[in-house]
Amino acid sequence: MFSRREPVPFAFVAEADRFRSNVTPPPRECLSKTQFAARTLVGLTVVAGLVGSLLFGVPALQPHQTPATSQQSEASRGR
Secondary structure: OOOOOOOOOOHHHHOHHHOOOOOOOOOOOOOOHHHHHHHHHHHHHHHHHHHHHHHHHHHHHOOOOOOHHHHHHHHHHHO
């Protein structure tokens, strides 16, 4: 690997790519049934909220036909 000739103010940053830890992380704990059910319900609530916002939001973004134009055309016919 290429070594630097100029001093590096934070040498540990320059050496970070070569550092390997000998400490192993603790094993993951298994989720209990209650924790799994709670996470599932939270996920379903979030998904239901997104779907609901789409159901209510998409019609609001559609072009709106105003009945005022049809009333004006009827009034102009009567003249």
